[in-house]
Amino acid sequence: MSDQTTDLTKAEVAEQTRNMDLLRFATAGSVDDGKSTLIGRLLLDSKSIFEDQLEAVEATSQSKGYDYTDLALLTDGLRSEREQGITIDVAYRYFATPSRKFIIADTPGHVQYTRNMVTGASTADLGLVLVDARQGLTEQSRRHAVILSLLRVPHLVLAVNKMDLVDFDEAIYERIHAEFTQFATKLNIPDLVVIPISALQGDNVVTRSENMPWYSGPTLMHHLEHVHVASDRDLVDVRFPVQYVVRPKSDEHHDYRGYGGMVAGGVLKPGDEVVVLPSGMTSKIAGIDLFDREITEAFPPMSVTVRLEDDVDVSRGDMIARVNNAPKPSQDIDAMVCWMTNEPLRPRQKLAIKHTTRSARALVKDIQYRLDVNTLHRDQDTKELGLNEIGRVQLRTTVPLLCDPYSKNRTTGSFILIDEATGVTVGAGMINSGS
Amino acid sequence: MTATHADYRLSQLDQLEAESIHIFREVAAEFEKPVLMFSGGKDSIVMMRLAEKAFYPAKIPFPVLQVDTGYDFPEVLACRDNWVSRLGARLIVASVEEAIADGVVIDDGKTSRNRLQIGTLLNALEEGGFTAAFGGGRRDEEKARAKERVYSHRDEFGQWDPKMQRPELWSLYNGRIHEGEHMRIFPISNWTELDIWHYIGREGIEIPSIYFSHQRRVFERDGMLLTESDYNPLRSGETVEERTVRFRTVGDLTLTGCVESEADTIDKIIDEVAIARVTERGATRGDDRFSEAAMEDRKKEGYF
Numbered sequence: 001m002s003d004q005t006t007d008l009t010k011a012e013v014a015e016q017t018r019n020m021d022l023l024r025f026a027t028a029g030s031v032d033d034g035k036s037t038l039i040g041r042l043l044l045d046s047k048s049i050f051e052d053q054l055e056a057v058e059a060t061s062q063s064k065g066y067d068y069t070d071l072a073l074l075t076d077g078l079r080s081e082r083e084q085g086i087t088i089d090v091a092y093r094y095f096a097t098p099s100r101k102f103i104i105a106d107t108p109g110h111v112q113y114t115r116n117m118v119t120g121a122s123t124a125d126l127g128l129v130l131v132d133a134r135q136g137l138t139e140q141s142r143r144h145a146v147i148l149s150l151l152r153v154p155h156l157v158l159a160v161n162k163m164d165l166v167d168f169d170e171a172i173y174e175r176i177h178a179e180f181t182q183f184a185t186k187l188n189i190p191d192l193v194v195i196p197i198s199a200l201q202g203d204n205v206v207t208r209s210e211n212m213p214w215y216s217g218p219t220l221m222h223h224l225e226h227v228h229v230a231s232d233r234d235l236v237d238v239r240f241p242v243q244y245v246v247r248p249k250s251d252e253h254h255d256y257r258g259y260g261g262m263v264a265g266g267v268l269k270p271g272d273e274v275v276v277l278p279s280g281m282t283s284k285i286a287g288i289d290l291f292d293r294e295i296t297e298a299f300p301p302m303s304v305t306v307r308l309e310d311d312v313d314v315s316r317g318d319m320i321a322r323v324n325n326a327p328k329p330s331q332d333i334d335a336m337v338c339w340m341t342n343e344p345l346r347p348r349q350k351l352a353i354k355h356t357t358r359s360a361r362a363l364v365k366d367i368q369y370r371l372d373v374n375t376l377h378r379d380q381d382t383k384e385l386g387l388n389e390i391g392r393v394q395l396r397t398t399v400p401l402l403c404d405p406y407s408k409n410r411t412t413g414s415f416i417l418i419d420e421a422t423g424v425t426v427g428a429g430m431i432n433s434g435s
Numbered sequence: 436m437t438a439t440h441a442d443y444r445l446s447q448l449d450q451l452e453a454e455s456i457h458i459f460r461e462v463a464a465e466f467e468k469p470v471l472m473f474s475g476g477k478d479s480i481v482m483m484r485l486a487e488k489a490f491y492p493a494k495i496p497f498p499v500l501q502v503d504t505g506y507d508f509p510e511v512l513a514c515r516d517n518w519v520s521r522l523g524a525r526l527i528v529a530s531v532e533e534a535i536a537d538g539v540v541i542d543d544g545k546t547s548r549n550r551l552q553i554g555t556l557l558n559a560l561e562e563g564g565f566t567a568a569f570g571g572g573r574r575d576e577e578k579a580r581a582k583e584r585v586y587s588h589r590d591e592f593g594q595w596d597p598k599m600q601r602p603e604l605w606s607l608y609n610g611r612i613h614e615g616e617h618m619r620i621f622p623i624s625n626w627t628e629l630d631i632w633h634y635i636g637r638e639g640i641e642i643p644s645i646y647f648s649h650q651r652r653v654f655e656r657d658g659m660l661l662t663e664s665d666y667n668p669l670r671s672g673e674t675v676e677e678r679t680v681r682f683r684t685v686g687d688l689t690l691t692g693c694v695e696s697e698a699d700t701i702d703k704i705i706d707e708v709a710i711a712r713v714t715e716r717g718a719t720r721g722d723d724r725f726s727e728a729a730m731e732d733r734k735k736e737g738y739f
Contacts, residue, residue, distance in 0.1 A: 022447035089600065091581045092574045094627050101447040103625055115602055122604040230444050244460040248493035256492055262457045262606065267443065291488040299443040303456035303489070316464050340602055354607050357464070416607045423611030425601045 020096065023229060026105040026120040026153065028144040029130030034161045037070075038130065038199035039093060039106055042221065045206035048095035090120045099225050114373070114388035115340040117144065118428055121151040122414070125229045128157045128220075133166045133196070136176050139374045142183060146373045149187035150336060150390065150430065152410055154232045156189045159220060164198040168211040186376060188407070191227070195220050233300045238266030238274070239327065239404070239412050240320040241356035246305055258289060258305035259314055264356065264411035265404075266322070268298045268306065276312055277319045277402045278329045283310040300411075317358035319402040319412075327412060329400030330434025333362070336371070336406075337385065337393040341419070341426040344384040345393070351426070353397060355415040361398045362417065368392040392432070406430035448633055451626055452485065457606060458585060458622040459489035459569070465610040466567040466618070469497040470527070470560070473518075475511035476685045477642050478571030481623060481631055483518050484640055486569075498525040500568070502556050504548040505532040506666050506687045514643040529559035548687040557593040560617060567610070567618045575627045585624050591615040632708055636701040645682045648699040652677050659692030683708075 029035035044054070061070045093104040105120030107113070121127060127148035131141045141158075148156055158180050166172045173196040184192055195204055196215055203209035206221040218226070243261040248254075268274075272285045288298045289305040298304045306320060314320075321327060339345045345364060353362040370382040370391040378392075385391045406413030417427030445453070462469050471486060473479045486495045499519055519526045531551050535542045540554035560568055574581045584603045589595060591613075601609055612618055623631075635642055652663040654673045661667055663675045667689050680693040681704075698704045 019446050021444060022450050089582050089597070092625070093581065094575045094625070096627075096629070101627075101630075119602045119604050123606075233443075235443055243457070244464045244490075246490060246493050250493070253492040260456075260460050260489070262453060289491075291491050299445075301450060301453050302445065303453040303460070305491075352611070354609065357461075411605065414605045414607065416604055416609060418609055418611055423609070423613060425604075425609045428602070428604045 020098070020100050021230070022101050022103065023126060023224060023227070024103045024105065024124050025126040025128055025224065026107060026117070026124035026148070027128045027130070028107055028117055028120075028148070029141075029161075033130040033132050034199045035106070035130050038159065038161065038197070038205065039104060041199050041202060041205050042104075043093065043095050045202065046095045046097055046221070090116050097221070097225055102224065114143075114147065114390070115338065115428075117147050118151060118338045118340075121148050121153050122410075122428065124148075124151070124153045125232060126155040126157065126224070126227060127153040128159060130159050130161050131176060133160050133162045133169075133172055133176070136172075137179050137183070141180075143373045145180075145184065145187060145189070146376065147390075149189055150338075152188065152407060152430075155191045155227050155229070156184075156193075157220065157223060158192070158194045159199075160194065160196045161199050163196045163203060163209075163212065164201050168196075168203075168209070170212070170214045173212075173215070193217065193223055195223065234265040234409050235267055235299060236265075237325050237404070237409065238268055238272070238320070238322045239264040239409060240268060240306060241358070241402075241412070242314055242316055242318045242320065243357045245315060256307075257311075258307050259320070260303070260305045261320075261357070262303045263298050263300045265300060265409050266325075268304075268320075269296060270294075273323050274308070274320050275323045275326050276308075276314050277321060277326055278400050279313065279318070281310075281312045282323055283308040283312050285309075317356075319356065321402075327402045327404050328434060329402055331397045331400050332365075333395040333397060333401060333403070333415075333429075333434050334432045335393055335395065335415070335429040336390060336432065337417070337430075338390045338428045339385040339387060339426065340428065341424065342387050344386045345391075345427065346384045350420065352418040352420050353395070353401075353415050353429075354418065355401045355403060356412060358399070358401060360401070361420075362395045363397075364393060365396050366394040368394065393429070395429075401434060403431050403434050405433055448630060448637070451623075451630060452488070452634070454606070454625065455485045455622040456489040458608070458620065459486050461608055462567050462569070462610070462620050463490070463496050465608075468563070468565050469567040469569065469620075470500045470563060470565040471495070471497055471524075471569045472556070472571070473499045473501050473515060474571065474685070475501070475507070475515045475643055476571065477631055477635060477646060478573065478623060480514070480518065480640060480642050481626070481634055482569060482571045483522065484634075484638055485622060487522055494523050497569075498527050498563075500527045500529060500559060500563070500565075502552045502559070503528050503530045503532070504552060504687045505530065506548050506664075506689050508643065508645055508662075508682075508685060508688050510645045511643045511685050514641060517641060527559065527563065529555050531555045534558060547690055549690060553593075560593070565617060566612060567620050569620045569622060571623055572619075572621045573626050573628070573631075574624050583621065583624070585621050586610060587619040587621065588612065589617050589619055593617070595619075629705070629708055632701065632705045636705065643685060645685065645693075646704065648679055648681045648696045648703075650677055651680050651693065653680060653693060660694065661690075661692055662688055664688055 027035055091106045095102050107117045107120035129141055129144045160173050160176050177194045197204040204219045208219055241261050242259045246258040246260050248256050270285050270287050275282050286307040286309045288295050347364050349364045351362050353360050369378040369380045404412040413431045415429045416425050419426045534540045534555040539558045540551045572580055584600050586608045652675050653660045654675045681696040682693045698707045
């Protein structure tokens with residue numbers, strides 16, 4: 001192992017845990033693309049797998065009569081999945097290298113599980129799409145890229161896997177690279193990297209492949225460790241959804257009144273003039289508390305408590321923004337919706353909606369089109385959205401939402417739809433605009 | 436804009452803390468009657484700390500529930516009492532012994548206390564009318580947990596259905612439940628064992644003394660080192676000897692093994708954890724070793 005990542009002991013990794021940063025990434029690929037094997041490989045080569053876990057997997061592989069240790073068994077969690085040999089839900093995996101901690105949202109790739117992929121991608125900084133070098137791009141890999149793009153995952157890696165099975169042929173890699181790059185021009189993918197790998201043998205996963213001297217780009221792990229994500233958050237437009245009003249009502253803190261929440265955008269500082277929405281009342285930030293400490297600025301994704309100078313009426317669901325830079329309260333919402341339940345979404349349907357810390361009811365006014373995630377074709381004849389379908393929907397809400405376009409802010413631009421009878425989350429929305 | 440993006444970088448530990456605080460506040464705002472399940476273990480102590488931070492300077496707006504197996508380490512109960520009194524929280528103790536006496540659960544002499552906790556816990560949640568119960572589960576602990584949501588829905592029997600989980604997107608949590616159902620909430624889902632230790636070290640908070648290296652009279656059973664205790668009668672061939680040990684998890688003392696260790700400070704524990712080659716549950720929890728799918732089964736029944 002020449003890569004320095006693997007030469008460090010876990011103790012040295014631990015040493016740096018305190019200050020390392022975080023990368024959340026979502027993986028997508030079909031059962032046969034070797035996704036679980038790749039994740040197993042990342043965990044194994046970053047020494048994140050423990051002896052007993054590896055032993056269990058080796059024993060199972062042996063009892064099934066495999067010639068090699070099936071690393072996929074490391075991530076197939078639930079018994080029903082192990083029996084069927086497929087991954088049925090989003091699983092979260094963790095590993096760390098000296099510079100970063102990684103959270104993987106491992107999502108299944110089958111047609112019917114778009115909702116899981118949307119779920120995994122919603123919190124991801126990076127999306128990892130796998131293709132089998134022998135097959136090239138499939139309908140499914142295109143669909144994965146479309147979903148990652150819709151969810152505004154800012155970085156995308158296309159891993160061309162199983163290069164060992166095509167004799168590490170550069171021409172095959174180049175052809176897939178070109179085809180995908182061409183396809184990606186139709187999407188919103190600010191950063192794309194295409195890496196030829198063999199998850200099974202480890203080529204270009206953590207260590208550079210000696211079989212592909214023609215490839216000069218980073219290994220997958222190197223890219224994951226170094227991709228720049230700090231600038232992906234909006235640090236300009238102040239958005240602070242009020243989550244919880246902190247009122248101690250104790251003798252010691254008799255007059256304390258603070259607004260707890262997670263900063264969704266911008267940088268808040270004491271002294272800033274702010275507006276509270278939807279009331280439109282203005283005040284100044286008196287102080288920002290992080291537990292028992294006063295801090296001088298708060299930025300995403302910090303959870304803080306903000307105090308205001310004036311005794312204005314503020315409650316959960318309100319939003320604190322800047323006087324000259326605030327979202328427009330809106331009851332008419334235009335959004336892309338991913339539908340996640342069997343019973344289709346239809347016009348006139350009423351649903352509960354949760355946006356930031358605000359809950360309301362929503363009426364489906366119109367379904368403008370259904371997006372074919374394989375071809376990007378817009379089907380305007382549709383009158384409903386079925387399970388795992390994505391479409392453009394107009395909603396009318398009972399109270400104004402304090403929203404931004406999803407392309408500007410993934411927190412203030414997203415919402416979930418809830419079936420009022422069952423209480424189940426049935427839809428995920430990405431706002432185009434409010435008017 | 437004078438500040439550059441690089442100035443506004445949050446370390447992963449701070450990001451985890453912020454996410455957990457967000458979850459605590461969300462639950463306190465949306466649920467009628469939350470409760471914090473407290474085992475006295477390191478994970479639930481981190482939970483207490485996060486709850487303290489989420490609502491400061493107000494007190495935590497929900498009670499603390501502990502399931503007393505009757506086989507708890509006295510050091511753990513002492514630590515629990517210190518925490519509860521420092522935070523001024525209300526403590527509810529649900530006793531497995533009492534549940535057995537009341538016929539809520541049946542002790543057949545073969546079932547572990549950990550398993551008897553399930554019935555005791557569900558009964559306590561029902562009696563208290565709690566609609567949300569915070570637990571200290573982490574997704575890195577075990578394969579079944581890796582797929583569990585932060586908000587984990589439980590039906591009126593307290594059961595978890597892994598195939599009927601609600602999708603969980605962005606940081607938008609869906610807390611809707613029907614009468615008689617409740618939600619398990621896992622605010623530290625994304626923390627790893629190492630994160631927990633770094634956080635305890637950084638915050639300088641009290642944990643039970645048995646986590647640190649100490650002299651203890653122990654005996655070996657099924658490859659585990661168990662503590663000498665009246666609850667743990669020796670079987671033939673087992674002999675007690677004094678060793679330098681510490682516990683990596685705390686639970687029912689008849690089933691929780693210790694490891695030989697000289698680690699008597701948080702930093703030494705972190706070094707030890709970082710080079711450990713066996714997961715904490717696999718090493719020291721007899722109750723998870725009965726079958727590969729043991730945890731999945733217990734979760735479906737209503738385990739933490």
